[in-house]
Amino acid sequence: MMDSFWIGALALTIFLYVILDGFDLGVGMLLPFARGGRGRSEMFASIAPVWDGNETWLVLNGTILFGMFPLVYATLLSAFYLPLMLMLAALILRGVSFEYREKAVHTRALWEACFIGGSFVATLIQGTAVGALVVGLPMEGTRYVGGAFGWFSPFALLCGVGLCLGYMLIGAGWLTYKTGDAVAGFAFRLIPWLLTGVLVFLAIAFVVALHLDLSVMRLWSTRPLLFCFPALGLLAAIGMIWAVRHRRPLMPFLFGVTLFAAAFATLGFSFYPYMIPFAITASQAVAPPSSVAFLFYGAGLFVLPLTLVYTLVVYFVFKGRVGAGSGYGAER
Secondary structure, three states: OHHHHHHHHHHHHHHHHHHHHHHHHHHHHHHHHOOOHHHHHHHHHHHOOOHHHHOHHHHHHHHHHHHHOHHHHHHHHHHOHHHHHHHHHHHHHHHHHHHHHHHOOOOHHHHHHHHHHHHHHHHHHHHHHHHHHHHOOOEEOOEEOOOOOOOOOHHHHHHHHHHHHHHHHHHHHHHHHHOOHHHHHHHHHHHHHHHHHHHHHHHHHHHHHHHHOOHHHHHHHOOHHHHHHHHHHHHHHHHHHHHHHOOOOOHHHHHHHHHHHHHHHHHHHHHOOEEEOOOEEHHHHOOOHHHHHHHHHHHHHHHHHHHHHHHHHHHHHOOOOOOOOOHHHOOO
16 A cells, blocks of 8 residues: 555656646746846746745655665666756756846846756756656666666657657746736747647657557557547647637646646556566565655655645745746846
């Protein structure tokens, strides 16, 4: 039972990280398309209260893997050591540039460029890692044997580009809710283009996966219920088009979350019961029962619920729209 709890907790924390840090990474990647410093300042202000807290879920991901599934943690670190270090450096650069931009006078454009670059690099690496797992890591039994670049492939890089488009899509959806009319209008205009890009990416990825005869695709013939999730994603895309046409704030973001949930569920149920497809299962990777129980009665019953409550409180307290002259976005 505790094993199932931690599998569910890991899935939840990964999904929350993808959605919450995903939209603020998306806002960062949208900055180059904003016109004028005031619009960019408003975009910064829209994520100022929450962006650093969103990354808490990445820490929880690593903690659960390290404590509950050490074999998976060791395998992923062996395979993705270089890209993970680059991703962490990009996230650190985002944090530094976010704070420095507020105080900068003559170098504000430099720190904005650093924030944008960090957002693109971190997202590209996350998507590439997912693509590498879909392709399959070079494994001998439960041991990674691919070397420093065994994770890289054109399909993995394609997935990295696709995630950039996806994060930008939910970032634009967030801006429709949090910003004033000018920036929200800018976001509404971008969403159809970004949604088209995401759907085109998904179609290309599906065709390429069939062409490469990836192992994950063979499961679709034996698990027809998997087609329910793409159908849900298609309904979410239709809903997003409706929300944009009728200028409904927040709704594009919620439909974007639904689209990501459909993609996340598709991958999760395609990989099940494997945590490293198709080499390591959850039962093979789980820690000894004593470790599982120890963390359950500490982190499981207290830390995880408290983090969830804290996140909900922060989003409730800082609900509503921001102005260009507020917080981290203030112009000088």
